[in-house]
Amino acid sequence: MVPRLIKYIENLKQTLVEYDTEKAVELTDKALSEGASARFLISEAILPATKIIGEKYETGEYFLSELVLCGETLQAVMKPILEHLGKEVGKKEEEIGKIVLATVEGDIHDIGKNIVRLFLQGSGFTVEDMGVDMPAGKIIDKAVDVKADIIALSCLMSVTRDHVKDVVEELEKRGLRKDFKILVGGRSTNEKWAGQIGCDKWAADGPGAVEAARSLVGRGG
Amino acid sequence: MAKMTSLERVATALQRGQPDQVPVATLAITRALWEIGERPQTAIDDAEKMAKAKIAANENFGDDIVVAGIDGCFVEAKAMGAKNYWSKHMPIVDTRYRVIKSWEDVDNLTFPAPEEHPRMRTVIEEAGILMDKVGDHIAVAVIVSGPYSTACNLMGHESMFRAMVKEPEKVHSLLDKITDYSIKYHTAFKGRAHAVALLDPVASTEATSPKQHEKFVKPYLARDCDAIAKAGMIPINHPCGDTTGILQMAADVIPKGSPGAIHANYGDVKTRPLSLKFLKEVVGESVALDPDDPYSIMLKAVKKMVGDRVCVCGNIDPISVMLEGTPDQVRATVKRNIDYAAEGGGFIVMPGCDTNPDTPSENFKALVKAAREYGVYR
Ligand code: B12
Numbered sequence: 001m002v003p004r005l006i007k008y009i010e011n012l013k014q015t016l017v018e019y020d021t022e023k024a025v026e027l028t029d030k031a032l033s034e035g036a037s038a039r040f041l042i043s044e045a046i047l048p049a050t051k052i053i054g055e056k057y058e059t060g061e062y063f064l065s066e067l068v069l070c071g072e073t074l075q076a077v078m079k080p081i082l083e084h085l086g087k088e089v090g091k092k093e094e095e096i097g098k099i100v101l102a103t104v105e106g107d108i109h110d111i112g113k114n115i116v117r118l119f120l121q122g123s124g125f126t127v128e129d130m131g132v133d134m135p136a137g138k139i140i141d142k143a144v145d146v147k148a149d150i151i152a153l154s155c156l157m158s159v160t161r162d163h164v165k166d167v168v169e170e171l172e173k174r175g176l177r178k179d180f181k182i183l184v185g186g187r188s189t190n191e192k193w194a195g196q197i198g199c200d201k202w203a204a205d206g207p208g209a210v211e212a213a214r215s216l217v218g219r220g221g
Numbered sequence: 222m223a224k225m226t227s228l229e230r231v232a233t234a235l236q237r238g239q240p241d242q243v244p245v246a247t248l249a250i251t252r253a254l255w256e257i258g259e260r261p262q263t264a265i266d267d268a269e270k271m272a273k274a275k276i277a278a279n280e281n282f283g284d285d286i287v288v289a290g291i292d293g294c295f296v297e298a299k300a301m302g303a304k305n306y307w308s309k310h311m312p313i314v315d316t317r318y319r320v321i322k323s324w325e326d327v328d329n330l331t332f333p334a335p336e337e338h339p340r341m342r343t344v345i346e347e348a349g350i351l352m353d354k355v356g357d358h359i360a361v362a363v364i365v366s367g368p369y370s371t372a373c374n375l376m377g378h379e380s381m382f383r384a385m386v387k388e389p390e391k392v393h394s395l396l397d398k399i400t401d402y403s404i405k406y407h408t409a410f411k412g413r414a415h416a417v418a419l420l421d422p423v424a425s426t427e428a429t430s431p432k433q434h435e436k437f438v439k440p441y442l443a444r445d446c447d448a449i450a451k452a453g454m455i456p457i458n459h460p461c462g463d464t465t466g467i468l469q470m471a472a473d474v475i476p477k478g479s480p481g482a483i484h485a486n487y488g489d490v491k492t493r494p495l496s497l498k499f500l501k502e503v504v505g506e507s508v509a510l511d512p513d514d515p516y517s518i519m520l521k522a523v524k525k526m527v528g529d530r531v532c533v534c535g536n537i538d539p540i541s542v543m544l545e546g547t548p549d550q551v552r553a554t555v556k557r558n559i560d561y562a563a564e565g566g567g568f569i570v571m572p573g574c575d576t577n578p579d580t581p582s583e584n585f586k587a588l589v590k591a592a593r594e595y596g597v598y599r
Contacts (some may be wrong), residue, residue: 053229060495063426063428063429063433064378064382064429064430065382065383065385065386065428065433066383066386068379068382068383069382069383069386069387072383081374106308108306108308108311108313109426110316110378111378111379111423114377114378114379115379118379131317132308132309133306146539157331157540158540158541158545159540159544159579187427187492190524198448
């Protein structure tokens with residue numbers, strides 16, 4: 001890779017972490033016009049930046065404001081990157097994957113879910129956000145309807161964890177379990193439990209959700 | 222010490238004094254309706270039914286405080302135009318619909334007089350009935366929303382989180398308006414409530430940074446509490462979740478020298494590393510952690526940090542202990558709470574938040590019984 005591009009990558013990573021949208025978009029455009037591939041930008045700038053953002057959140061340096069702003073900056077740079085990716089693979093615009101997102105039945109918390117949505121959209125996923133307090137049946141209907149790849153569920157309360165299980169069971173009952181990957185998160189959930197009830201992946205926060213969702217659609221690593 | 226009435230007991234604790242015994246509240250708020258065979262959907266517009274339910278729950282469980290209201294976090298936002306959404310048991314705000322989509326919308330906000338807005342009027346009437354019927358011997362509190370959480374309900378949380386960084390001046394002018402209006406509603410309880418609990422869940426550190434808390438939560442909440450105190454009522458600050466990093470500020474909003482309290486979950490030492498760090502810093506490395514009860518222990522640090530300035534309330538987990546626990550577990554948790562925080566008074570034992578309607582009656586009864594048993598000051 002030309003040294004100039006490597007410099008762009010470092011700068012782009014930094015502007016993403018510092019949620020400087022204007023500069024990030026400028027750098028992205030420049031890098032693309034000077035020959036960087038979309039895939040290269042995603043793997044060398046976008047994903048490492050998401051990781052750094054996640055770490056800053058975990059250590060208490062970043063709070064939700066920063067997460068929201070980073071999510072929006074990601075979304076802004078992903079637009080030209082996706083368009084370019086479309087050209088690279090000869091399609092109008094490549095879609096990384098489609099996600100149906102909801103807070104499960106009985107649970108009305110949505111702050112965390114909405115932040116996860118920003119990150120998923122920011123990394124190129126199409127997200128159908130159904131809102132809060134969503135019964136399993138409705139979530140599955142929607143996933144079938146929009147031909148989703150992933151069903152992503154948010155659950156903040158221990159009493160509503162059973163409704164995550166409802167989604168898994170209802171999918172099995174309808175013979176659709178193999179058609180969708182299930183990603184789950186939210187304060188009352190954890191990785192071990194998610195595995196036990198038959199979800200495919202769990203993630204701790206927005207950046208983690210991106211990594212998990214990418215690996216679920218076969219774009220991990 | 223001579224036996225006090227519930228009201229005397231609560232009032233003494235709120236002034237950081239030592240009553241005859243530790244006051245106790247079940248916070249069977251939504252749940253109270255079940256006690257008279259009603260549901261939120263059937264009773265919410267009827268102040269008589271609401272008050273009847275609260276009194277019935279108080280009689281059945283025997284605690285010291287009755288609480289007016291049910292959708293306390295949402296009433297102000299609804300009065301200013303937010304859309305109602307019925308979850309299973311709770312009329313909340315539908316955050317998909319935003320009252321404030323752009324700053325121009327702030328100029329068009331409506332501020333109906335509290336007595337003329339149906340939802341506000343019903344809560345004011347409910348408090349009035351409670352005060353008339355039991356207020357001479359039971360403490361009457363009302364739940365309302367803090368200005369910051371109201372702003373989030375009007376704008377949507379992400380928009381608020383963005384605006385605090387990008388357009389802080391606009392946020393301040395919005396909060397100023399909301400605070401003016403909130404004060405009108407909150408002081409309308411004058412003579413109808415002894416205490417006003419300001420629910421401000423978004424202000425906890427799960428959602429808002431301490432720096433933002435200092436700028437966007439504290440000054441407005443302090444002004445609100447000041448007005449409540451001037452109207453002769455006692456403010457109770459409820460930032461709901463983790464208070465690590467904001468605890469001093471949360472106590473500072475209570476006017477200096479006035480009675481007042483703080484009530485929250487304070488933090489979960491099992492899943493929040495910062496809470497654990499805070500606890501160890503304040504109480505010392507030797508603290509004994511109970512894996513089944515990650516909340517109670519925080520009382521120890523909270524009492525030590527701010528117990529000289531405000532009354533401390535809490536801290537029984539409404540879900541893992543009150544809803545899912547056995548009466549024995551409730552008893553053991555109450556005992557731990559009292560061991561951690563009762564010394565010298567200025568403490569009211571209660572769940573960390575409103576309880577779930579499916580909470581077993583035996584657990585509410587066990588809570589009060591244990592408080593009466595372990596909470597006597599000698
Ligand atoms: C704000 C809040 C509220 C607000 C919600 C406003 C809203 N629009 O969302 C209001 C006041 C409405 C509320 C109501 C209630 N709440 Co509440 N609430 C909170 C609070 C203080 C913060 C939650 C929050 O937003 N955190 C910030 C976000 C960013 O974190 P997060 O949601 O965990 O999301 C992150 C990750 O988990 C992850 N994630 C989230 N979703 C997903 C999804 C996927 C797919 C993935 C991969 C990742 C992921 O990424 C996010 C970003 O990093 C917590 C306190 C706490 N300790 O968590 C209590 C808390 C969640 N609430 C609680 C309770 C009990 C209630 C009530 C029942 C109280 C009551 N009796 O009124 C009601 C619930 C009503 C209902 N049926 O749902 C309890 C739950 C306890 C339990 N063990 O189950 C908590 C933990 C407080 C406590 N300790 O008692 N609450």
